Amino acid sequence: MSSRTQFESGLDKFNRVKTGTNVGFHLIFIVLSLLCLIPVIVVLSISFSSEDSIRNGGYHIFPTAFSGxxxxxxxxxxxxxxxxxxxxxxxxxxxxxxxxxxxxxxxxxxxxxxxxxxxxxxxxxxxxxxxxxxxxxxxxxxxxxxxxxxxxxxxxxxxxxxxxxxxxxxxxxxxxxxxxxxxxxxxxxxxxxxxxxxxxxxxxxxxxxxxxxxxxxxxxxxxxxxxxxxxxxxxxxxxxxxxxxxxxxxxxxxxxxxxxxxxxxxxxxxxxxxxxxxxxxxxxxxxxxxxxxxxxxxxxxxxxxxxxx
Structure with a gap:
C-alpha cells in the first residue's frame, strides 16, 4: 500500500471519528437542553391547566384540561x-x-x-x-x-x-x-x-x-x-x-x-x-x-x- 493510500485511509478514518464525536456531543447537548426546557414546559402546562385536572391527574407536560x-x-x-x-x-x-x-x-x-x-x-x-x-x-x-x-x-x-x-x-x-x-x-x-x-x-x-x-x-x-x-x-x-x-x-x-x-x-x-x-x-x-x-x-x-x- 502506497503512502498516499495510507494517508487517505487515515484521513478517512479521522473524519469518521470526528463525525461520530460531533454527533455524540450534539446528542449530549440536545439531552441537556431538553432537561432544562422540560421543567419550563411543565410549569407553562400547569399554568394553563384547570384546577380540577391538576387535583385529579397531577402534573403533565401538556394540559389535560386547558384553562386560562x-x-x-x-x-x-x-x-x-x-x-x-x-x-x-x-x-x-x-x-x-x-x-x-x-x-x-x-x-x-x-x-x-x-x-x-x-x-x-x-x-x-x-x-x-x-x-x-x-x-x-x-x-x-x-x-x-x-x-x-x-x-x-x-x-x-x-x-x-x-x-x-x-x-x-x-x-x-x-x-x-x-x-x-x-x-x-x-x-x-x-x-x-x-x-x-x-x-x-x-x-x-x-x-x-x-x-x-x-x-x-x-x-x-x-x-x-x-x-x-x-x-x-x-x-x-x-x-x-x-x-x-x-x-x-x-x-x-x-x-x-x-x-x-x-x-x-x-x-x-x-x-x-x-x-x-x-x-x-x-x-x-x-x-x-x-x-x-x-x-x-x-x-x-x-x-x-x-x-x-
Missing part, C-alpha cells in the same frame, strides 16, 4: 400584582445601574498597577469570596446599623456589589485597557473620573453587559432579602409574592380587604396550583426575552474577565 383561569385570576388581582411588579422593576433597574457603576469603578481602580493600595484592597475584596460574616451580622448591620428595615434600599444595597463581579471587572480592565491609552489621557490633563467615564467605559461594553446581566438576574430573582427585611406587604416584590404563594396558599387571601371580596369567597375561588405557576411564568418571561439581546456581550465579557489573567 389562573391568568384570568391574576388579572383580577391587578392592584396587588401590579404593585409587586412595580417594586421588582424599580429594584432591578435602580440596583443594576447602581451596582454596575460601583462594581466597574472599583474594578478599574484595582486594575491600575500604580495604585498604592492595590494589593491591600484586592485582598479586602477577595476575602469575602472565601469567608463571610454570616447571616446574623448581615441582618444586624442592614437592619439596625444602617436602618434599612422595611425600605426599598434593603432590597438594593445588599446585592449591589459582589467580590466575584469586582474580580471580573479588574481582570477585564487589566487585560483589555492598554496602559498607554490611560497615560496619554493623563498627559493631556484628563482627570481619573474623566478617563473612566469618557475613555474606559465606552470601550468596555462586554464587561458592562456581563455585570449588568449578573445583577439584573440577581435582583429580579431575589426573594430572600424581602423575607428578611420587609414586613410591609406594599414593598413585596413579585418574587416575594411568589414565595408567599408557594409557602402559603392563603397569601393572596390576606389582601382580601384590598380587593373588596370576602376571605371565604377568595379561598374558594382561588386557582392555587395553576396560579403559582402562572406567576412563575410572568417572572421568567422578561428575563427570557431580554437575555438573547445581551448574550453576545455576556459571553465575550465573561470569557475575557474570567480566563485571561
Amino acid at each position: 383561569e389562573a391568568y384570568h385570576y391574576i388579572a383580577q388581582q391587578g392592584k396587588l400584582i401590579s404593585k409587586a411588579l412595580g417594586i421588582s422593576v424599580l429594584v432591578t433597574v435602580v440596583g443594576t445601574v447602581l451596582g454596575v457603576m460601583l462594581t466597574t469603578s472599583m474594578g478599574y481602580v484595582l486594575s491600575r498597577p500604580n495604585y498604592k493600595l492595590n494589593g491591600f484592597l484586592t485582598w479586602i475584596v477577595f476575602i469575602p469570596m472565601v469567608f463571610n460574616g454570616g447571616l446574623v451580622s448581615s441582618y444586624y448591620i442592614n437592619s439596625n446599623l444602617l436602618g434599612l428595615k422595611d425600605t426599598v434600599w434593603a432590597l438594593i444595597l445588599p446585592l449591589a456589589v459582589s467580590s466575584f463581579n469586582v474580580i471580573i471587572c479588574k481582570t477585564f480592565f487589566r487585560s483589555t485597557i492598554p496602559d498607554a491609552l490611560i497615560e496619554s489621557a493623563e498627559i493631556d490633563g484628563s482627570s481619573q473620573l474623566r478617563i473612566f467615564f469618557s475613555i474606559v467605559l465606552p470601550i468596555s461594553l462586554p464587561v458592562l453587559a456581563t455585570i449588568g446581566l449578573f445583577l439584573c438576574f440577581s435582583y429580579w430573582n431575589d426573594w430572600f432579602n424581602s423575607m428578611l427585611y420587609i414586613d410591609n406587604q406594599d414593598l413585596y416584590s413579585l418574587q416575594a409574592l411568589l414565595n408567599s404563594l408557594m409557602t402559603n396558599v392563603d397569601a393572596l387571601a390576606k389582601n382580601a380587604s384590598v380587593m373588596g371580596i370576602s376571605y371565604a369567597q377568595l379561598v374558594a375561588t382561588m386557582p392555587k396550583e395553576s396560579a403559582r405557576m402562572a406567576v412563575a411564568i410572568i417572572i421568567v418571561l422578561p428575563v427570557a426575552i431580554a437575555y438573547p439581546f445581551f448574550q453576545k456581550y455576556f459571553i465575550s465579557g465573561l470569557t475575557v474577565g474570567a480566563v485571561k489573567g
Whole structure:
C-alpha cells in the first residue's frame, strides 16, 4: 500500500471519528437542553391547566384540561400584582445601574498597577469570596446599623456589589485597557473620573453587559432579602409574592380587604396550583426575552474577565 493510500485511509478514518464525536456531543447537548426546557414546559402546562385536572391527574407536560383561569385570576388581582411588579422593576433597574457603576469603578481602580493600595484592597475584596460574616451580622448591620428595615434600599444595597463581579471587572480592565491609552489621557490633563467615564467605559461594553446581566438576574430573582427585611406587604416584590404563594396558599387571601371580596369567597375561588405557576411564568418571561439581546456581550465579557489573567 502506497503512502498516499495510507494517508487517505487515515484521513478517512479521522473524519469518521470526528463525525461520530460531533454527533455524540450534539446528542449530549440536545439531552441537556431538553432537561432544562422540560421543567419550563411543565410549569407553562400547569399554568394553563384547570384546577380540577391538576387535583385529579397531577402534573403533565401538556394540559389535560386547558384553562386560562389562573391568568384570568391574576388579572383580577391587578392592584396587588401590579404593585409587586412595580417594586421588582424599580429594584432591578435602580440596583443594576447602581451596582454596575460601583462594581466597574472599583474594578478599574484595582486594575491600575500604580495604585498604592492595590494589593491591600484586592485582598479586602477577595476575602469575602472565601469567608463571610454570616447571616446574623448581615441582618444586624442592614437592619439596625444602617436602618434599612422595611425600605426599598434593603432590597438594593445588599446585592449591589459582589467580590466575584469586582474580580471580573479588574481582570477585564487589566487585560483589555492598554496602559498607554490611560497615560496619554493623563498627559493631556484628563482627570481619573474623566478617563473612566469618557475613555474606559465606552470601550468596555462586554464587561458592562456581563455585570449588568449578573445583577439584573440577581435582583429580579431575589426573594430572600424581602423575607428578611420587609414586613410591609406594599414593598413585596413579585418574587416575594411568589414565595408567599408557594409557602402559603392563603397569601393572596390576606389582601382580601384590598380587593373588596370576602376571605371565604377568595379561598374558594382561588386557582392555587395553576396560579403559582402562572406567576412563575410572568417572572421568567422578561428575563427570557431580554437575555438573547445581551448574550453576545455576556459571553465575550465573561470569557475575557474570567480566563485571561
